[in-house]
Amino acid sequence: MIPVQGFEGARVAVLGLGRSGLATVRALLAGGATPVCWDDQQQARDRAEAEGFELRDLHRQGAFDDIATLVTSPGIPHLYPQPNPVIRAALQAGVPVDNDIGLFFASLPAQGWDMLDQPPKVVAITGSNGKSTTVALLHHILESVGRDSQMAGNIGRGVLDIDPPGEAGVVVLELSSYQTELARALTPDVAILTNLSPDHLDRHAGLGGYFAAKRRLFAEGGPDRAIIGIDEDEGLFLAGQMSQASSDDRVIRVATGRKLSGPGWQVFARKGFLSEMRKGRQVGAIDLRQMMGLPGAHNHQNACAAYAAARVLGLAPRVIEAALATYPGLPHRSQTVAEVAGVRYVNDSKATNLDSAAKALSAFKNIRWICGGLEKEGGLGALGGQTGSVRKAYVIGREAAGFAMQLDVEAEVCTTMERAVACAVADAEPGDVVLLAPAAASFDQYDNFEQRGDDFISEVHKQLG
Template sequence: MITAQAYRGKKIGVFGLARTGVAAVRALEASGAGVYAWDDSEVRRSAVSANAVHNLYDVDFNTLDAVMLAPGVPLTHPEPHSLVKKCIASNTQIISDFDVFEAARQDLPSHKVVAITGTNGKSTTTALVGHMVAECGKPVAIGGNIGTGILALDPLVEGGVYVLEMSSFQLDLTKSFSADIGILLNVTPDHLDRHGDVAGYVRAKKRLFDMQMDSSAAVVSVDDDHCAALIPMVQGRVVPISVERAVVGGIYISNGELFDGLDGDPVSYGDLGAHAPMLLGSHNWQNMAAAYAAGRLLGFTGERILQAFGNFPGLAHRQETIGFIRGVRFVNDSKATNVDAASRALRAFKDIHWIAGGRPKEKNFSALAPLMERVKQAYLIGEAADAIAHDVGAHVGITDCSDLSQALERAFANAVEGDVILLSPACTAFDQFADFEVRGAAFRKLVESIEGDAA
């Protein structure tokens, strides 16, 4: 774990004892802090030492130096959590585990930190950057919003690189984290119930750059207006990236061909499809452009970076090719829980049998209608089935299905060699599954059962 000597002797409240909170309690205790930990769930409270458990609703916050909140605790919308109000009333600082990590950095061996955020693609990009760093011969640790809580990571030896995914929730809470390389992939409206409106969501993403030093670098996509508007506000070096147009002094991809303009005139590194067959679609071009820029800023050569991209295995539930049965490709994109994410998958394939639906995040799916030319048939499930059918039904055949199993069964019955059966729901899984991972695992299991029958 990572400890922060700056917290020795301080009294820190920790509210929320899921993965991040438990890691924070253990790291703070090991740092010599007095920890006051609480979760509304008795089961979660049992995950930390009994000595650390204190009901924060009853603790006098004037005796605490700071309170660390779980990322999901609302700060302002739809209304502040009662413990947030208590912090405000007592003028007690609210922090995140990234603040503790920042305090720990002064005691860690010399290192670099790459932090990635964005509405879509941040997990894939985080994993890709981590993979690239390892393939290029540097010690690496990957954590944050993906996988391991940041304080549960093992400290790296000198020259290591911490690659960290950050959500808007985490950025909202963090006060003093300064990434050496900050990456903003894209911004489309999301989590508006937490941030109040689009402007609030953009402000949360912007905090990644607000906290950076003048010596830092920001890798920013210029392909959406929200991201492009932030560039003049960045303190350090800006490396623009694009998959839509040429950019001066940055990285851009045109028709799948990568151009590196960091050292002057752009140099072509060839077709990405040949280099990275597991990273299909223009959204993955954006992920690769960002990762490539980070690699170059870390001192790696373009050739070495692209070699690393070539053996990247991809992430589960994110356009994950599960396999082929009788020439039909099965793709698990269960992580696509909003319209924008689903549109990225639909653009990446053709001859698609599209399985979609669940609990909607958005009220309107009409943005997907133009992509139905790539879809042979849509198989709709869950609470959003009627809304999706209403918005795209004039452009594609619709099959109403009772559940995921029936949708897959009907899709495979209609598919022919060369077709793609794509689970890209454009909705959360919460109406039928615990989360997108459980939904994706169920899809994989169903595909494996078909494979067994077809053998």
Template sequence: MITSRAWNGKRYVVLGLARSGAAVLNALMESGARVVAWDSDATRVADVKAHFGAQDDPAGEGMNFLHSGARLEIVDPMGLDLSAFDALVVSPGVPLNTHPLAAKARDAGVAVIGDIELFAQSRAELRPHKVVGITGTNGKSTTTALVHHILQTAGVPSLMGGNIGLPILEQEPLPEGGVYVLELSSYQIDLTQTLDCDVAVLLNVTPDHLDRYSDFQAYADSKARLFAMQSPEHEAVIAIGDAASAQIARGLSARGEHLTKIAPGVCMDQSRWPSLQGPHNAQNALAAISVCQALGVSEADIDRGLQSFKGLPHRMEQVGVVNGVAYVDDSKATNPESTAPALAAFSRVHWIVGGRAKGDDLDACRPAFGHVVRAYTIGEAGPVFAAVLEGDMPVERAGTLAEAVNSAAWQAKAGDTVLLSPAAASFDQFRDYEHRGQAFKDAVGALQCKTGQ
């Protein structure tokens, strides 16, 4: 794991003990910090106690673990004087705009940070390396994985981390010359103060997460902070296909040759990149190419990486073909802007859409409505989305994902595509988008068993 002498003896509150929070806790303890940890989920608290072999301490003085200076106390920090701590470290899922502990820390003048900021603080002790930070409303996971894959293809040591689901602190440090490739959500950027990326990337900014921000401009400003933390001689790569991203790029115009702008609608030959189809993946590929060129990767290695990239689960992933009908899992598309390019990528689509909506419209998808043969609405947003779509296409109010798959399988013809691209979050019926995607795969698998394909 990644540790730092700078954390030794310092005092931290760690709020949230899911995967990234657990990685933070382990790294701080291994570094000799004094930590108060807490999670509202009793199961996670129990897991931490079991991991460290902790026992309840009647004296309320915590327990010592790992090093003589490391100390862990598991207690709800709302009753503590936070001014005695060096920082409150929260998981990205903690809403900074509404959580009372975040407000209490700010009132006490205590920094509120996340795991990416701790990584930034540890960099001086790591072997010489570079960091790529990739953000955007859509496409950042694919672009992060693609950059990592190209670097691996070129023989460059690299690690993925961040919002892609791999906490960076739990991974072993890279050898000299390695590259850390970080997917960064706006939440993670909000919790970061000193991350100076050697290459920073912005793919797009479209309305999302507005429950966490006062307005869209505040959300865009969060994305822009990735570049504000950069040294001006480091590389910035920005796709300027939307107004907010173009405005951020204009603000960096003084960087000259250290700023690369990716214009929309660039025509590319994607025929040799089977997992990078559609206009959105052309943009992702251009961003990855720009990053790798900035890192000194050869054109031959970049080309080999683009050709051999396999894509990511739940992102335009073909999971089966039954009776000539392709089934594509795009469960990661949790807003209309990320669904729109998926609809545009296929000529005849049976569209499974719905979940917990982030808004009441599907306007971003409208240019590709002509590709939809039939829509099948599911989840909480099903009735609202059905009402929006019924004037433009045949709509079936399926309700559940299983019903939608079965109905689409009955009505689709050879050459059609059954596409799960929900344009909504998953939390009404599933744990997360991965659970939803797996349910889709299971339903397709059941169809294959029935037909023997």
């Protein structure tokens, strides 16, 4: 646990009592604060009360009269599309609002760190797609060389629930735009932006607000090193803002599908090969094509970002290459779940938006594509021209018929995962890939994308016997 500092003897309100909320309450207590808790869900309040935490209805008049700070869970809107009533009441009372990420960065440095030969480091990773894979991949690389590493944030443990890192320890954080937008403290040693594509636009009042939330990690965080994907204009712009000159190696530019050149520090993947360039010279190269845990250009982009971070942390190219070769992949992200009779079955349930689905489709050939679900804003127009490898689509979801009509490939309306997998298995021929890449949210039929992916895996195993 990381005890929260700076609130000794103060009362701190905590709104939202899920995994991160309860960890925040415990960390506040450990730091000498008095937390008061609220969640609109009775079940969550019951869990907090069972641990002996003080409950207070933060909706009632005067609830913030004795409160020093409100700590809110990231999923609760604080500005757009409109503030949660509790957050608005706190702001009207002049009470600062923060989240667990802000408390973590303000509380992590410990006495005695200046006596360590290698103080701990924090690597914070954000972006639209590939965050979890990049976090898990860097964590895997570090563990493979015996380096103390912990994953936290949106993956692994809550940030305040981790163990205090010691000599040469590394904390690898996955941070969403919800988290970076609100955190009052953001001070990573290394910050990474994987990429940027439209997502959560209602929460940020458009693409500009979404980019601004991501940008805070760099502009306000002041990392020692910034690793920035420049395949989109926003990343290119951010890299330019963070650089003092073209040779400034505090910024590492990452790209896929093209070679980068110049006097600075670049890592790029092209035709399946990763290259590291410094001062105009190649200093590292890795063949990614046969690495089963990293299929497709999108995973090669993740590999470039993780490689760059590992280099910043002092690892040699050949050490990183050996670790990449043993990376097993994350569940629900280009996860091979079976390979029978020449047909490969891949679970990419995490492909919940068009950009991530397009990247999954580009990673394979001869695809039997299972897609559909709760369609996101903007329709499926952005998938036009991205389906050249699809032999047939099998559409699931409550609005499967409408979803299928927007596709530019042969599509069968299946509605359920059971029928979609059965039809795909029946149609598949040697050399085909049955790919779940929904291009949609899961909430019309499932609680989350993990449940949807597990259903796919279960049906595949059932159909294959």
